[in-house]
Amino acid sequence: MSDIDLLDLPLVLLSNRGPVSFDRDASGRTVNRGAGGLVSALSGLAEHLDDAVWVCGAATPEDAAVAGENDGGAILVQTQPTPHVVEGQPDGPSIRVRLVVTDPDAYADFYSVWSNPILWFIQHGLYGRSLAPVLTRAEHDAFENGYAAVNRAYADAVADEVRSRGGKALVLLQDYHFYLVAEHVREQCPDVVLTHFVHIPWPGPDEWRVLPGNIRERLLRGLLGSDVVGFHTRRYARNFVLCAGELLGLPINLDDLTVTVNDRVVSARYYPISVDPAALDATLASEDVAAHMAMLRYVFLDEDRQLVLRVDRTDPSKNVVRGFLAFGTLLDQHPELVGRVSFLALLQPSRTDVPEYADYIALIGAVVAEINAKHTKEGRQPIDLRMVEDFALAVAAYSICDVLMVNAIADGMNLVAKEVAVVNRRGGVLALSEMAGSHEELGEFAVTLHPFDVQQMADALYTALTMPMEERHRRLAAAAEQVRTHDVRRWLNDQLADLRHLAGFS
Ligand code: ADP
Ligand code: G6P
Numbered sequence: 001m002s003d004i005d006l007l008d009l010p011l012v013l014l015s016n017r018g019p020v021s022f023d024r025d026a027s028g029r030t031v032n033r034g035a036g037g038l039v040s041a042l043s044g045l046a047e048h049l050d051d052a053v054w055v056c057g058a059a060t061p062e063d064a065a066v067a068g069e070n071d072g073g074a075i076l077v078q079t080q081p082t083p084h085v086v087e088g089q090p091d092g093p094s095i096r097v098r099l100v101v102t103d104p105d106a107y108a109d110f111y112s113v114w115s116n117p118i119l120w121f122i123q124h125g126l127y128g129r130s131l132a133p134v135l136t137r138a139e140h141d142a143f144e145n146g147y148a149a150v151n152r153a154y155a156d157a158v159a160d161e162v163r164s165r166g167g168k169a170l171v172l173l174q175d176y177h178f179y180l181v182a183e184h185v186r187e188q189c190p191d192v193v194l195t196h197f198v199h200i201p202w203p204g205p206d207e208w209r210v211l212p213g214n215i216r217e218r219l220l221r222g223l224l225g226s227d228v229v230g231f232h233t234r235r236y237a238r239n240f241v242l243c244a245g246e247l248l249g250l251p252i253n254l255d256d257l258t259v260t261v262n263d264r265v266v267s268a269r270y271y272p273i274s275v276d277p278a279a280l281d282a283t284l285a286s287e288d289v290a291a292h293m294a295m296l297r298y299v300f301l302d303e304d305r306q307l308v309l310r311v312d313r314t315d316p317s318k319n320v321v322r323g324f325l326a327f328g329t330l331l332d333q334h335p336e337l338v339g340r341v342s343f344l345a346l347l348q349p350s351r352t353d354v355p356e357y358a359d360y361i362a363l364i365g366a367v368v369a370e371i372n373a374k375h376t377k378e379g380r381q382p383i384d385l386r387m388v389e390d391f392a393l394a395v396a397a398y399s400i401c402d403v404l405m406v407n408a409i410a411d412g413m414n415l416v417a418k419e420v421a422v423v424n425r426r427g428g429v430l431a432l433s434e435m436a437g438s439h440e441e442l443g444e445f446a447v448t449l450h451p452f453d454v455q456q457m458a459d460a461l462y463t464a465l466t467m468p469m470e471e472r473h474r475r476l477a478a479a480a481e482q483v484r485t486h487d488v489r490r491w492l493n494d495q496l497a498d499l500r501h502l503a504g505f506s
Pocket of ligand 2: 017
């Protein structure tokens with residue numbers, strides 16, 4: 001990618017979820033795209049970075065088998081048109097991937113005990129709400145044997161990749177799974193340039209006080225091994241600096257958002273992540289999407305009917321249940337809409353080994369059944385709930401929906417809103433939570449949702465569904481313009497431009 005200047009350094013990228021994951025069915029080995037916004041955003045970039053390796057977790061037994069066949073080294077995966085491992089020269093976009101295999105028990109403690117039900121929940125305001133005991137002996141042990149041990153293993157893999165590139169590299173660490181990695185990598189490779197990008201909200205010091213002092217201090221000190229810690233919004237970056245000041249007692253500067261650690265200055269910065277509009281345009285133009293679009297139009301949009309859409313992982317932070325309750329309230333209060341408005345929900349089952357996530361799927365099913373039982377008219381159910389992961393179907397639905405509902409309790413960015421802004425062709429209205437990072441950029445063009453206020457969300461849906469067409473198109477065009485001029489390439493380039501200055505390259 002010629003317009004990305006990587007400071008003349010090789011690039012090592014780390015995230016837990018990788019761009020591809022392998023499985024096995026009757027036909028043999030299959031390759032799938034990794035879940036979530038981080039992968040959606042970074043895959044398109046990584047495909048164009050030549051001297052780059054993406055270190056990530058072996059998420060399935062087949063991933064571990066692939067890693068074993070390659071002695072733990074990196075493999076080259078061609079991502080388009082059909083993902084596959086290439087032996088020689090790829091003839092399409094490709095990514096060099098190193099799959100890290102860790103002990104399954106340690107990984108379970110890392111992923112299903114610490115990363116998701118503790119760190120993700122704290123950072124999305126969901127932690128400790130029930131009366132269940134938290135941080136028992138088992139969780140303390142899981143921190144050492146799981147989170148800390150897996151962080152060390154990934155840090156070793158990153159350091160190995162850096163050393164094999166001469167000991168100097170640009171290392172881009174991603175997300176809440178790896179708060180301890182920067183410090184370990186810096187110890188082993190002092191010449192690296194290190195950034196850690198946190199893709200989820202960063203709350204203030206009081207929210208972090210739910211963790212014992214020794215653990216929260218280790219997490220913060222680990223992150224401060226970076227040169228730059230990146231977030232999506234200024235509020236999250238400021239909260240991080242406040243945490244370093246209040247919880248670690250380090251000197252901070254809230255004007256330029258820096259923390260002084262011994263003789264180093266660590267900068268907190270904010271860069272709103274985004275999408276790749278050209279790639280989305282290409283997907284929208286594909287035959288797959290066209291076929292889905294025709295089907296969706298036939299099922300949902302005949303006779304002037306309207307379609308509300310949501311596309312999410314089944315994550316409690318996405319607030320799916322309250323979203324359906326708001327839709328149910330809308331139908332209760334506006335019976336004229338029954339039979340005229342459908343709600344299509346494409347939900348990708350997520351983190352199902354974590355009990356809170358499995359319970360949430362059951363809750364979603366129950367609330368949908370209740371609303372459908374109440375409001376089915378002439379055989380037409382108001383909510384069509386599909387538990388699928390299908391990006392072509394999602395893009396088809398993005399392009400033809402009348403309203404997109406994003407009502408997250410908290411969301412670092414939310415790329416679904418940006419994807420819809422780019423591909424919608426129907427004057428679709430973004431109904432967007434004020435707690436999603438994307439609300440900072442797109443809120444003025446959206447109908448704002450308050451995620452805890454079911455009545456307010458029902459009213460906002462009504463406003464969106466009855467908005468004059470001209471107004472709908474005007475808002476959508478402005479949102480699309482904002483996203484197209486602030487795309488994922490800009491997200492990376494802005495970081496690199498700052499790094500050039502902050503890490504003393506200019
Ligand atoms: P998160 O990263 O928390 O999952 P985002 O909204 O930032 O949330 O990103 C989600 C990404 O995953 C988007 O690219 C979206 O299109 C995709 N996605 C979410 N749910 C589905 C689904 N059911 N099928 C296909 N793609 C999905
Ligand atoms: C969010 C997180 C990512 C994560 C993704 C999917 O986007 O920021 O780090 O990969 O959700 O979640 P999963 O647990 O399936 O990797």
